[in-house]
Amino acid sequence: MERFIQEFRNDTAWLPNGFVSIGVLAVAFLFGLAIQRFGFRFLTRLVESKDLFWRSLVARTRRPMRLAILTWTLSFGAAVAPLSADQSTFLRHVLLLCFITVVGWMAKIALHVWMIVYLRRFKLDAEDNLLARAHVTQSRIAERIAGSMIVAITIAAMLMTFPTVQQYGVSLLASAGVAGIVLGLALQPVLKNILAGIQLAITQPIRIDDALIVEGEWGNVEEITSTYVVIKLWDWRRMILPLSYFIERPFQNWTREGAALIGTVMIYLDYSVPVSAIRRKAEEIAAASNLWDRGVVAVQITDFRENVMEIRILISASNAPKTFDLRCEMREKMIDFIQKEYPASLPRVRAETLANSNGAIAGEAMRQPSLQS
Numbered sequence: 001m002e003r004f005i006q007e008f009r010n011d012t013a014w015l016p017n018g019f020v021s022i023g024v025l026a027v028a029f030l031f032g033l034a035i036q037r038f039g040f041r042f043l044t045r046l047v048e049s050k051d052l053f054w055r056s057l058v059a060r061t062r063r064p065m066r067l068a069i070l071t072w073t074l075s076f077g078a079a080v081a082p083l084s085a086d087q088s089t090f091l092r093h094v095l096l097l098c099f100i101t102v103v104g105w106m107a108k109i110a111l112h113v114w115m116i117v118y119l120r121r122f123k124l125d126a127e128d129n130l131l132a133r134a135h136v137t138q139s140r141i142a143e144r145i146a147g148s149m150i151v152a153i154t155i156a157a158m159l160m161t162f163p164t165v166q167q168y169g170v171s172l173l174a175s176a177g178v179a180g181i182v183l184g185l186a187l188q189p190v191l192k193n194i195l196a197g198i199q200l201a202i203t204q205p206i207r208i209d210d211a212l213i214v215e216g217e218w219g220n221v222e223e224i225t226s227t228y229v230v231i232k233l234w235d236w237r238r239m240i241l242p243l244s245y246f247i248e249r250p251f252q253n254w255t256r257e258g259a260a261l262i263g264t265v266m267i268y269l270d271y272s273v274p275v276s277a278i279r280r281k282a283e284e285i286a287a288a289s290n291l292w293d294r295g296v297v298a299v300q301i302t303d304f305r306e307n308v309m310e311i312r313i314l315i316s317a318s319n320a321p322k323t324f325d326l327r328c329e330m331r332e333k334m335i336d337f338i339q340k341e342y343p344a345s346l347p348r349v350r351a352e353t354l355a356n357s358n359g360a361i362a363g364e365a366m367r368q369p370s371l372q373s
Contacts, residue, residue, distance in 0.1 A: 021081040028077030032070040040065060052120070056113045064105040071098045097158050104154030108147055115143045133207035133255075137224060140208070141201040144226040145194070196243035197226050206246055206253060211261075211320035213252035214239065218320075254320050261320055262296050263327040265313040267334065268305070273345035275301060275311065278334075282313050285333045291326040293318045308347045 040062055047054040078091045119139055122132035206212065210221045212231060219233035229246065231239040245251075254261055269278075279299040286297040296316035303310035315330055317323040338345065 021083050021087070024081040025074060025077045028073040028080075029070060032073030033066070035073070036066045036069045039069070051117075053113060053117045056117065057110060060109050060113055061106060064102050064109065067098060067105075068102040071095050071102065093161065096161055100154060100157050100161070104150055104157075108150050111143060111146055111150070115139055133209050134204060136209075137204060137207040138201050141197050141224055141226070145197065145201075148226060194226065196247045197224075199247060200224070200243060205256075207255075210256070211254040211259075213254070214241065214245075220320075259319040260293060260295065260316060261323040262314055262316045263323040263330075265315070265327050265330045265334070266302075267311050267313070267331075268308040268347055269311060269338070270307075270345045270348055271309055273338070273342055275299065277342070278311060278338075281334065281337050282315070282330065285330055286315055286326075289326060289329055291317050291322045291329065293322075 040058075043058050047058050075092070075095050078088060078095065083091065119136055122135050200206065206221055206224070206229070208221055208224060212219060212221060214231060217231070217233050217239060219231040219239060221229060222232040222238070223230040224243075227243060229241050229243060231241065233239055267278075282299050283297055286292045293316055296314055298314040300312050300314075301309055302312045313330060313334070315323075315326055317326045
């Protein structure tokens, strides 16, 4: 190799060094593009019969592969070209930075592709998606943390190639105590959320697509990043909360152990209503509904009040949206049934007046308020 380089420089000694160097580097660049094009086609055909991970990895690494091959061919060109010492040092340093970038880039792509392939086996749109939500939440948080570490290590490796940065690094190590305290105070919110993210990934008080009651609002967990959580509210608004919120403050998780929920419908009727008829009608409404999961349906008298009795209807569905819709359906059909079959059993307020001196009851005024639920 050294003999070839020496012979080439002797044969081109009559030409200006700058002209020869530009020509050699241009040829190395074009040669690298040609290798990348044919190599990418070859790898694409090679992995056609492989699994999804390798096909996706090859498809997504086209650009970093081009950078890697160009770095290699230009390194060879830099060794052949008659560059000055300063020019050679500068070019080799740039190529070293490119090599570090390629390694970090490839690692991040491989991590992302592996995570996508791994999560394909879990379906969030399934009826009982508890296992899927657990794996998706852990995987996405882990991917973001690992991706951030890859980026940080890559940038640190690039910076350490500069001699001045290395000197500053030694100085920083000498004053690590003070610098650590200052940096810790400055980055306290960031570090707090990063640690909260790790804790959420391990303990999982919330997962992707969990139904939550947070700050008095109902919604589903749409996204969990390395610093915040996006809650998609029922009216399509988004609530953004820091990760530390779910470690430090109370909230309701309706799908912690499963997606199925029991809905409650409260109605207030006169004491004359036959509860057995209300129970039969509630069971009939549930059986005819596509929203009911064939789990819970119950009718109970939960309280006696001055003018009415409180009747509670419990009914279950496979998830929170279906439970809400089923409660609304139960209210609509139950009030329609009562109005048609037992209109006199709607809540009443009675008033009595005395019409003569003997204390006989002269009349009764009745008022029928609206149904409450």
